[in-house]
Structures are given as structure tokens and as C-alpha cells.
Amino acid sequence: MARMKFLCDSDRCIECNACVTACKNEHEVPWGINRRRVVTLNDGKPGERSISMACMHCTDAPCAAVCPTSCFYTTADAIVLHDKDTCIGCGYCFYACPFGAPQYPRVGNFGTRGKMDKCTYCAGGPQADNSSAEYIQYGSNRIAEGKLPLCAEMCSTKALLAGDGEMIANIYRERVRRRGYGSGAWGWRTAYRETVSV
Amino acid sequence: MITRILPALALALGLGLALPTAAQTPIGEVRGTPTNPLPPNATADDLELQNALTGGRIGGRVTIPDQRAASLIQPEGREWRDFHNRTLTWVGGVAVLGMLGILVVFYATRGCIRTETGRSGRTIQRFNIVERTAHWMTAASFIVLALSGLNLTFGRYLLLPLMGPEAFATLTLWGKFAHNYLSFPFTLGLVLLFLLWVRDNIPNRMDVAWFRTGGGLVGQGHPAAGRFNGGQKMVFWITIIGGALVAISGYLLIFPFFFTDIAGQQLAHIIHGVVSVLMIAAMLGHIYIGTIGMEGAFEAMGSGQVDLNWAKAHHSAWVDDEMKKARNAIAGGPGVKAQGAD
Numbered sequence: 200m201a202r203m204k205f206l207c208d209s210d211r212c213i214e215c216n217a218c219v220t221a222c223k224n225e226h227e228v229p230w231g232i233n234r235r236r237v238v239t240l241n242d243g244k245p246g247e248r249s250i251s252m253a254c255m256h257c258t259d260a261p262c263a264a265v266c267p268t269s270c271f272y273t274t275a276d277a278i279v280l281h282d283k284d285t286c287i288g289c290g291y292c293f294y295a296c297p298f299g300a301p302q303y304p305r306v307g308n309f310g311t312r313g314k315m316d317k318c319t320y321c322a323g324g325p326q327a328d329n330s331s332a333e334y335i336q337y338g339s340n341r342i343a344e345g346k347l348p349l350c351a352e353m354c355s356t357k358a359l360l361a362g363d364g365e366m367i368a369n370i371y372r373e374r375v376r377r378r379g380y381g382s383g384a385w386g387w388r389t390a391y392r393e394t395v396s397v
Numbered sequence: 398m399i400t401r402i403l404p405a406l407a408l409a410l411g412l413g414l415a416l417p418t419a420a421q422t423p424i425g426e427v428r429g430t431p432t433n434p435l436p437p438n439a440t441a442d443d444l445e446l447q448n449a450l451t452g453g454r455i456g457g458r459v460t461i462p463d464q465r466a467a468s469l470i471q472p473e474g475r476e477w478r479d480f481h482n483r484t485l486t487w488v489g490g491v492a493v494l495g496m497l498g499i500l501v502v503f504y505a506t507r508g509c510i511r512t513e514t515g516r517s518g519r520t521i522q523r524f525n526i527v528e529r530t531a532h533w534m535t536a537a538s539f540i541v542l543a544l545s546g547l548n549l550t551f552g553r554y555l556l557l558p559l560m561g562p563e564a565f566a567t568l569t570l571w572g573k574f575a576h577n578y579l580s581f582p583f584t585l586g587l588v589l590l591f592l593l594w595v596r597d598n599i600p601n602r603m604d605v606a607w608f609r610t611g612g613g614l615v616g617q618g619h620p621a622a623g624r625f626n627g628g629q630k631m632v633f634w635i636t637i638i639g640g641a642l643v644a645i646s647g648y649l650l651i652f653p654f655f656f657t658d659i660a661g662q663q664l665a666h667i668i669h670g671v672v673s674v675l676m677i678a679a680m681l682g683h684i685y686i687g688t689i690g691m692e693g694a695f696e697a698m699g700s701g702q703v704d705l706n707w708a709k710a711h712h713s714a715w716v717d718d719e720m721k722k723a724r725n726a727i728a729g730g731p732g733v734k735a736q737g738a739d
Contacts (some may be wrong), residue, residue: 209441216460233461238469240457246439250457252469261478267549268566269557285566287573289549290653294663295478297470308652310577383441389449389470394442 201363203276203320204391205351206371206384207251211358214239214249218350218359222253225321225349226338232302234318235350248382251350251359254279254300254318255390262292262301262317276342278320283336288312297389320361321348368395448472465654477663481670485550489674493547496678500685507614510691512707520702521719528593529701535586535636538579543677545572550670580647587640590633597624598633603714613711624715632683639676643669 214237222228222235235253240246256279263271263279270285271292290312292301303312314336323340326333333340341349351361360367368384375381375397384395448455449472459467524532548556548569557565604627606620612628613619620626625633646669649656657665687694693707708716 219461231463233463233466236459236461236463236466238457238459238467240455240469242458250469261474265478265481267553268562268569269553270562270566282562285562287566287570289573290650290662291481294659294666295474295481297472297474299466299468299471299659306653308655310573310651312653382439383443385441386445386470388442388445389472 200275200277202365203256203278203362204364204367204387205253205255205348206360206367206387206395208358208360208371208374209248209250209382209385210378210380211356212237212249212251213356213358215355218251218354221349221353222318225341226319227334228316228338229304232304232316234300234302234316250385251354252298252300252386253350254296254320255298255386256318256320257297257390258392261295261297265291265295267291272325274322276320276322278322278342280319280322280324280337281315281317282325283314283316284325286314288314290315292317298386318348321346364391371395372397445470445472449475452476465659468659471659473660473663477666480667481550485667485670485674488671489547489550489677492674492678493681496681500681500690504685504690509689510614512693512704512710514706514710516693516704517706519705520696521705521708521716522701523697523703523708524701526701527589529698531586531589531593532698534582535590538583538586539680541575541579542583543673543680545569545576546673547677548572549576550674577651580644580651583640584644587637587644591637594625594633595637598630600627600630603627604630619710619713621713622711622715623718624712626711628686632679635676635679639672639679642672643676646672 216237219233219235219237223233226234228234235251237249237251239249241248256277258277260271260273260279262281263269263273266281266286267289268285268287270282271279272282273279288303288307288310290301290303290307292315293299293303300317302316303314304316305311305313307313319337319340321339321341323329323333323343324337326336328343329340341347346352348361351359360370371381371384372395381397388394444455447453448470452473454468454473455470456468549572552565552569556568560568601623603621603623607622607627610620612626614628646665649661649665650669653662687698693704696707697703705716
């Protein structure tokens with residue numbers, strides 16, 4: 200089985216936010232929830248770079264470790280998913296997540312955040328693949344259709360890569376070798392305890 | 398020709414004037430989301446390593462309204478996870494189970510502490526209806542808060558395998574709502590208890606003697622005590638100080654990100670968790686000595702009337718005061734000396 204990962208080549212990201220829009224549209228994500236966002240570091244200064252970030256589907260995921268109801272599970276492709284039926288919206292996963300991936304439908308005073316929502320790597324949830332129940336709760340399941348996440352698939356500069364970790368790391372290495380520079384794989388050390396050495 | 402150029406000139410001038418002012422507004426500096434100075438050639442690997450070691454966040458600017466999203470990587474999440482899964486589980490487990498163990502051993506060796514002089518059959522009022530109501534409001538909400546709180550930390554290991562995921566999720570969800578809403582009667586109770594009892598709970602020299610002689614728990618004989626003895630004063634201040642910490646940190650958690658950022662939320666949870674489990678351990682001791690641990694103790698909070706011999710044994714100075722007050726009242730007010738008193 201593959202070990203699915205995201206890799207954002209920040210030397211290519213132009214902050215067009217198409218990945219954010221694609222994700223929201225593909226999964227009918229409600230207002231206020233951003234499963235993916237683009238963060239610009241050093242905005243307007245030398246060394247400015249943008250990074251598209253969502254759930255990184257960590258190895259030994261912190262969200263899963265702290266969840267009081269153990270609602271997280273990892274698929275055979277190492278995608279970290281959760282069961283909204285057993286999520287209580289306590290917010291612990293947001294405190295533990297290094298990437299700010301967990302999102303909640305409401306502001307959450309008096310414990311009314313609602314069920315947590317996050318990037319599913321376009322792999323849905325525990326319901327039957329591509330059923331309407333799965334679509335309402337988690338959005339579409341492209342993985343079950345043999346497709347990769349839409350954000351990476353439609354990235355105009357191919358800055359955002361999704362797929363097997365070894366394969367996308369090799370694509371990135373090849374790029375860096377050709378163009379002669381690269382700032383590395385953002386979030387990899389934190390998420391996977393490894394980096395892409397060039 | 399000139400009519401064509403003029404608007405363009407005006408626009409260019411306008412832009413030229415407007416741009417410096419626009420540049421002055423710090424777009425990237427959003428409150429609560431740190432923007433780290435980033436060297437132009439910084440690599441992801443270096444930054445993540447550096448931030449993991451120094452405990453800083455990598456943050457920037459986002460174009461979406463949720464400014465919490467501007468934090469790209471926060472390594473503190475790992476420390477919070479470590480606290481939640483390791484530190485809190487251990488501190489909580491040792492405190493609660495340790496206290497239960499101590500109580501079992503204590504009950505097995507010392508047994509129920511009897512009033513040595515037996516019952517007199519006469520009673521004296523210890524707590525009135527207002528005091529008992531405030532106590533039981535606080536106590537009842539505390540028990541639900543404690544159980545629902547312990548469930549958040551230990552439930553997934555203890556109850557989840559027994560109940561199954563659906564039933565456990567339902568229970569935990571209702572526990573969460575109970576936890577949030579019962580915080581209000583608990584906090585109100587804390588304020589009432591503080592106002593009602595603070596003047597009788599100021600530590601004094603009698604308490605030092607009380608602790609030195611083991612409070613009548615170990616050994617024989619009872620040290621003198623006022624309305625509240627040293628142990629009860631300790632319970633009072635644990636409740637007030639611990640309760641205040643738990644309440645303040647708890648309200649920060651109920652209104653997430655309203656007052657603080659993610660570091661504040663994590664700190665609030667750490668304080669809330671540690672103080673709570675320590676309070677639960679202390680209250681187990683309080684519940685023990687107020688029920689099966691001591692004969693006649695429950696009556697104080699039950700009916701409010703305690704046996705006179707029990708009161709003399711445990712709160713001799715208080716009984717003396719009450720007797721004096723009662724005698725003065727009969728004799729016609731506190732200012733008048735009773736006949737034949739000298």
C-alpha cells in the first residue's frame with residue numbers, strides 16, 4: 200500500500216488559492232470551515248513564500264492520540280480520518296494539531312462547536328464509499344474512485360503534490376536538482392519525522 | 398489630449414499618495430498569531446527544527462477571515478499532547494487511586510472514628526439551611542463535573558471498551574454539556590461558601606496545635622478547635638483557591654479563543670486538568686471523613702444539627718463560644734453580664 204502524503208513546493212506556490220476553492224467546492228464545505236488554506240510567510244518582504252496547508256495525515260497523529268472518544272482511524276494508505284458520529288466537538292484535536300487542521304462549524308461557546316471537520320485527503324469517512332450519507336458528512340470520496348485529492352490535482356503550478364510519499368518526494372528532488380534550489384518539504388519534519396533530502 | 402491625461406495624472410498622484418499609507422498598515426501582524434522573522438533562504442526543515450526546539454510558531458498571513466489559520470506550524474501541540482496523554486493521566490491516576498488507597502488503609506486500621514464520650518442526646522445547630530444549600534449545590538455539581546471530567550481523560554481507556562463507541566460517545570457528549578452548564582451552579586456555590594465561611598476559616602494558632610497533634614485522626618485525644626478545625630480550613634481553602642483556578646481556566650475553555658490564543662487555550666487546559674484531579678483527590682478525603690470515616694459528622698451537613706458531645710470533642714472552642722452567646726442572649730443581650738456570672 201502507498202503511504203499518502205502532501206508536499207507543497209513553496210518555490211512554486213503563487214498563492215492563487217485555487218486549492219482552497221477547489222476543496223470547498225468539491226466537498227460542499229460549509230461557511231467558516233477551511234479544510235485547506237494558503238499561508239504567506241514574510242508577506243511583502245524578501246523571502247516571501249506561500250504554503251498551502253491542510254491536514255498532513257501525520258504518522259502517529261496527535262489528534263488521534265488526544266481524542267477522548269477515539270473517533271480517529273488510519274486507513275491502509277495512512278490517511279487519517281475520523282468518525283463524526285462519535286466526535287463530541289471538544290476541541291482537543293485542535294489544541295494538539297501542529298497544523299491547525301481541525302475545523303468546527305460554529306464558534307463554540309458553551310461547547311457548541313459541532314462535529315469537527317478536516318481534510319479527508321478526499322477519502323470520505325467510515326460510511327459506505329460514495330454514499331449520500333458519506334457525502335453529506337465528509338464530502339466526496341475521490342480515493343475510492345482511484346483519483347488523488349482535487350487540491351493537488353488542479354494546482355496550476357503543480358506546487359501542491361499529493362500521492363505516495365516516496366513518489367512525490369522523488370518528483371520534488373528532481374525539480375530541485377534541475378532548478379538548483381528548494382526550501383524543502385513544509386511540515387514534513389513535524390508530521391512524518393523525516394525530511395526530503397536533496 | 399489634456400483632458401485624457403489629467404485623470405490619469407490624478408490617479409497616479411492619488412496612488413502615489415495612497416500607497417505609503419497603505420504600506421504603513423501592518424498586514425501580516427495579526428493579534429495572537431505570531432509572525433516569525435524569516436531569513437530569506439530559510440528552509441522548511443531548518444525552521445521546523447528551530448521552532449520545535451525553541452517553542453515558537455511559524456506563522457504568516459492568510460486571506461480568509463479565520464486568523465487562527467495564519468499559524469502554519471505550532472510545535473507546542475506536541476507538548477500539550479504529551480501533557481494530556483502522559484502527565485495528566487499519571488498525575489490524575491496517582492492522585493485519585495492513591496487517595497482511595499490511603500482511605501481504604503486508613504479505614505481498615507482506624508475504622509469509623511467514634512465520639513468517645515458517646516451521644517448526649519442534645520443537639521446544637523452547626524449549619525443553617527442557607528449554608529447547607531450552598532454546600533450541597535456546590536457538592537452536587539462538583540460530583541458531576543468531576544465524573545464527566547475524569548471521563549474525558551480516562552473514559553477512552555476504561556469505559557469505551559465496555560460500552561462501545563456509540564454509547565460512549567453519547568455519554569461523553571452529554572457529559573460535556575453537563576460539565577459546561579453545571580460550572581455555573583458550582584461557581585455560584587464557591588462564591589456563596591466563600592462569603593458564608595471565610596471569617597471562620599482564617600488560619601490561627603489553634604490550627605498549628607491541631608495539626609501538631611494529628612487532628613485527632615492519629616493517636617488519642619482531640620485538640621481544641623473553633624468553628625472549623627485545621628483540616629476543615631484546609632478543605633475550605635483547597636475548594637476556594639482550587640475552585641477559583643478551575644473556574645477561571647474552565648471559562649477560558651468554554652469560550653474558546655475569545656480571550657486567548659491557542660497557547661492560552663493549552664495553558665488553560667493544563668491548569669484546569671492538574672488542579673481538577675488534585676481537587677478530586679482532596680474531596681475524596683473530605684467525603685470520607687464526612688460520611689463513613691467519622692460517627693456523627695454527616696449530621697452537620699445533613700440535618701444541620703450535631704450531637705453536643707460530638708461538637709465538644711471536635712470543636713470545643715466553637716461550642717464554648719456558642720454557649721456564651723446563648724447564655725448572653727438569655728440574659729438579655731451580649732452587652733449585659735448575666736447575673737452571678739462572676
